[in-house]
Amino acid sequence: MIQNLADGILVGSVLSLGAIGLTLVMHMLRFANFSHAELLSIGAYAALVFDGVFAAILPPLADRIGPLSMTWALVLALVVAVAVTGASALVIDRLVFRRVRAKGSELSMVFASFGVAMIVRNVTGLVFGLGTQLYSKDIVFAVVVSRDPMLLIKPDQVFVLVATLLVMVALHLVLSRTTLGFALRAVAENPVLAQVNGVNLARMIALVWVVGGGLAAIAGVFYGLTNQISPMIGRDLVLPVFAATIVGGIGSVYGAALGGFIVGIAANVALAVLPSGYSPSVPFLIILAVLLVRPNGLFGEARA
């Protein structure tokens, strides 16, 4: 049970990062983006490629950092992956979403995102193969934190949790202390009024995609680090990330952060009761529960 809780918190940190990006996009552009989870996949694979590149250019970079399975090469690759994924999100917006937005309704956008998800997922499968891959083939042994109750934690998992919290604090500071953060929030609240006050809407939308994509890349790499990398990352995470967004309330960054942990913990603790085969169903049950009890989520506001 304690083990489930610990695993849940770790899965939750990945979901939180994904959900923060999704909630920003859903709030600003007002559509449920089914392709957001594919950005996690893009990030994970981009890091895989550049991890190999950096390790080949400078072999010392391939050394592990302390007790982690993570290498300096992967740290650098993570930075590049953030840039690549942010750029990919921007390119996808330019190619598809912006054009559909210009002529269609919000629901056309939802549908376009289905198509985009399908294309990205299968192109990834074509390029990188359908099998699973790992950043490091070294086996990192879990540390026994306690024997009764049994609790095993890998150093990587602690790193992921701490790094996630740091990213969240940084994002919080940007959103609450900088002009950029104010502009971003203003556009999400009221795009027209924000424009009247000199906020460049197109630039803010681009910024949301870059931030959402960057956070997704971090989430994707962390997921790959603690699980494995496969073209199905997007398919497997799309529903949990949506659940986290809905739990937190669409548009609430803090809600999404909290929602990710709630969904992660609930899905893992539920495994103590349910047979493990049912774990993909848990996010849907959480969504149903939220819709029944608090349709706008923990921190969301009603909006038609």
Place this chain on the structure above:
Amino acid sequence: MIGLLSYAVFFSTVASILAIAVLGLNLQWGFTGLFNGGVVAFFGAGAYGTLILGGTPQADHLGGFGLIYPLALAGGAVAAGLLAWVVGVLTLRLRQDYLAIATFGIAVTFENVMRNAEALSGGAKGFRGFERPLRGLFGDGFAYNLFFFCLVLLLLVAVYLFLERLVRSPFGRLLRAIREDEDAARSLGKAPARVRLVSFITGSAIIGIAGGLYATFYAFVSPQDVLPTLTFQIWAMLIVGGAGNNRGAVFGAFLIWGAWTASGWALSRFAPVEAQLYTGSIQYILIGSIIVAMLLWRPQGLLPERLVLSQSGQPVKPRQQGA
């Protein structure tokens, strides 16, 4: 020659079954503007429902109620409708994309439960033990397929006529009114949430009938038949054919199913052996590209919705005054 004819019948049967599902989705999306992201859950509910109700008793999973076929098929439609009711009641009064997310979620969950709940569905092995209706009369060969095609075609025509009547009825006007301007409809004393729910349940039940027929055709259904891919295919059929146009929906079903089978055949025939593993991926990229391309360049579909005017469109002649 008989081989070709036999294949034509097989192809048309599957395409017609899918066309029924596309018609159901068209009622939801085309006429009411409801985004059903989990078509396959309702398709699956119809499929499993029909087989469970109409099958012979099985040792290892539920089923064997042995109902006569029309009742079993209707039961499948009811199962799909009930599922739609649950999702609809919870989401239709909220912002629109909640329905998209919830239906997508129920599709994932449905497949997951069918794969795991062996006592209910036979699990990953699938559901067996179903006797196709009137098999004693037509046997198993071409004659049966021809008979079954006629049955499917009959139901397709029936569903088409029903929907054509429905959308031209006052209720159909109400659906379009709510789709276009919910507040205006509400100001006239209509209850949008309720009307949407009726439309959503009806559309899902129609999709359930399609699922029931599909399972009957193969006398088998497994979790492999209710993957999210089918949702994409059915959506692509509607978008290509033309949302809001029932003829477009049927046309799109045949066109996309034709393109899907043709591309699968071409890839298996001409693609190098090492690429065979990726046939599915290539087909999904094609269908994803079709969806995106249609939205970008022809969002109204090949056969667009025809505007139905309640009045003739002629300006009313002013009456002579002060004569």
